[in-house]
Amino acid sequence: MKRLCITRKLFLLAFIVFFSPPPVSATNAELTLAIADSTCSTIKQVGKIFSRQTNIKLNYICQSSGLLVKGIIEEAILPDYFLSANKKWMNIVVEAGYVDSAAVTTNWGNQLVVTSFPSKTGDLQLQGLADLLTPSVEKVLIGDPEIAPYGAYAKQALVNADMWEKIQPKLKISPKISLSIRSLKKLSLTTPCIVAFLYKTNISDKMQIHFAVPQNLYPRINYFSAPLIRSVQKTEMALFLDFIRGDKASSIFESAGFVVNLPAQSHH
Structure with a gap:
């Protein structure tokens, strides 16, 4: 009888281990985001929800787009994701080989x-x-x-x-x-x-x-974002990209006053 109880406990333990649904991120994964300063507050709101749902920690580097690019190219910072407040700075990191042009999207605009x-x-x-x-x-x-x-x-x-x-x-x-x-x-x-x-x-x-400011005096403001090629957190990045481009994140950006471009536009 005692052996039967032990066997039953081992079976239940095995069932829990092998058949329980795993968390979205089973490891203590982290992603570092290099983001245009004007989006910092909103991205952090979105990131808080994302981290709570996935158990993926997000680290934020909030600076002007030009300073972020300088840090990326000089490898003073090693982000997994870059968000630029204009196309110029994104083009520079694409041309330098840090970002795949096919991965660049424009999800938000401003005024x-x-x-x-x-x-x-x-x-x-x-x-x-x-x-x-x-x-x-x-x-x-x-x-x-x-x-x-x-x-x-x-x-x-x-x-x-x-x-x-x-x-x-x-x-x-x-x-x-x-x-x-x-x-x-x-x-x-x-x-x-x-x-x-x-x-x-x-x-x-x-x-x-x-x-x-009259729109005819300056180019339309769009934000350009993409993962960096050298990022090793591919699975976690895929989850983040799906979330940041999804309905919940879009709603937060819209509430903050951003123009939300849906569906996500890809720039090849």
Whole structure:
């Protein structure tokens, strides 16, 4: 009888081991994401749900697209996935052999706006780009056009509006969008008439959008993303790509104000 009980316990143990459904990720796998700073908050929201469902840890490197590319090419960072805020920087890593062009997709878009903190600027009323040249505006914050796509888009809009040279004395440059927002908030305390060029998705409830930059003055803003060829976490990456392009992630991006491009567009 005792032997029968032991045999039955061993059978039950074997059944649990061999027939229980495995977790999505049986190992302590990790993925490192190099993502454009303007998407950092939203990607982290999506990533939190993904990690909870799959047991895959996500590490985030949030910087301007240009700095991320510099880190990838110099191998100062070793990400599994790259998300660029424009096509230029994605093309560079494709041409350098770090990303397969067939794997690049465009899932989200954005819009450029001029914004300020209304409690600091008082009755500052702006209707369009030309108003930035008036005495009512003392400082204009933009991203560094050499490394930050949101700065490159702003520069292109100002060049096409024939304002780039005229607005130079008012410009203050930031390397990434989170620093632009921080500077805008801090400088608003001492410089009440200060505004910034930012993406629409980075505007908080405490900020005021004065106007959207006319779309005919700069290229349509699209984000380009792809896994890196050298990533060894192929299974985990496939799960992440399916999730990031799925309905749940798309809903989160849409709620954050991004333009969601569905179905996912592939750029060969």
